Amino acid sequence: MARSDVAQAIENTAPSAAVAQPGSAMMRSLVGGLVTALPVLAIGLAILNFAPTYYTYLALGAFVNLIVVVGLQVFMGNSNIANLGHSAFVGLGAYGVAILSTPLAMKKLSIPNAPFGFATLQLDPVSSALIALMVVGIVAAVSGKVISRLSGVAATIVSLALLIIVHSVFLNWTDLFKGNQAFFGIPKVVGLPWMLVFSVVVIVAARLFKDSRWGLQLRASAQSPQAAAALGIDARRLRLMSWVLSALICGLAGVLYAYFAGTISPKLFYFQMIFNTLAMLILGGMATVTGAVTGVIVLSVGLEFIRSIESGVTIGAIQLPQLLGLSGVALGVVIVLCMAFRPSGISGRHELDELLSRFFRRNAK
């Protein structure tokens, strides 16, 4: 009887069982990534064409968050290790291009005593970005060497330590980073179109990594380290790989932020950013790239709405009082509720394209 059940089940899934070629798997992953990026592209194009300038500015911030959260997903989603240090890489990317690409006249005002000749060096934005990302990559490789040897809470604590170290350097190496004060005068060369392009690229890259053999092996080792080791999977190397890729994506977010805002300061790349982006990833669901995208969209819109009532609103004849700090409270509540009632987040285990193809297959029957 069990045999006939199996035979039945085989018949039901026969069409989908036919695909297993490595090439087609990669193609499917690429298409899946593009499908996941579609809502982002649609929102971006809508804002670009119809929204007033103020919203464009808000959207740019949200797109930076999107890239950070996708970067965070690359490490957290696949290795299942909480990362509390990723905004250090965002900061390194941002300060990297700030130091390299700011016009000399501006530098004379802001960092006249910069060491290593940085005060008299000005590179074009693209080279600056590449060098900044190289620095991010090197810091990630070194810190990743430590983190990849650990797992669970120990790795998380090290990531937090990294954040604090980098932040202290930003604050105290005033000759180079201008300390607590804003670093201004960075060339504003990035607008919404570039931000959109990079968002799509990053989403597709994260999806390709997740579905690659390294992504699959890393996800396996996160679920059962012993079983993965018994299959010859080198979890450390894979954790290091995903850590560096994640850091590079976060670094890219920092580069883009600096290039659209023109002004940065250390506190931007500290706990507030960690909490914001972590809440977005947890809410959306960290197991999937779709989750990262969903979390950013939902929470960006939600937080903006909350911020608008934070300063007090008038509905008809009723004047609501100021509710300062409401967005912080809301963020915390989101994390708590999500952890308690839906730890896998809004999107759960499935990517957008997988959900869509299920939906259509079901309706086709």
Place this chain on the structure above:
Amino acid sequence: MLSVEAVSKTFGGVQALRNASLSCEAGEILGLIGPNGAGKSTLVNAISGVLRPDTGSVKLAGQDITGRGPEHCARAGVGRTFQTIRLFKDLTVRQNVEVAHITCRAVRPDAAARIGVDQLLAQYQLDGFADVPAGTLSYGSQRRLEIARALALGPSLILLDEPAAGLNEGESETLAIAIEGIRRDVGCATIVIDHDLRFINRLCDRLCVMDQGQVIASGQTEEVWRDPRVIEVYVGQSAPA
């Protein structure tokens, strides 16, 4: 294929293995039995590289793999299952097998070429569930998936740690047929640990009996059961001379 020579291992003050030796040839099914705490799982862990023995050596096809770590042993060709099932629960059934096959392809492409993931799934009656998360399978299917996954590694030795535990008679018979299939199709050396003696007797060419960290008897299945030391361990008294 496998030769384990005089392996000893002490945990704190407890000697878990004392000079344990065994060998297993390609195409052979060896049963490793003994009471709880006899050292069977410790020996399996020593062979698969999870534990580094204090003394002694483990050789696979002439290659010394003693204490080289589980990743190294797996790449050298040791596949294994676990006493408590350890699947990648959120990955699909197919992905569980694929992830092993990918690793095999990277280190031993010739062995990987002989294995088909779909074929393994079909052989272990898992092809109907290929796209569901492994954690949602029934217990018996999970046991079979663990074996299919270990085989996707293209092993020259496979260690099955209590594969029939918790299975009913029908399921363990299906499992026995599947394990005999390994010999027929893969031809690797197979070591089976289990407490179900009927299952073991039906399946194994040779037995190796352990007690208190030592191998107290080994040989053809029927011969071993005539050994007075084995009878003492299992029945609790010496057989009349």
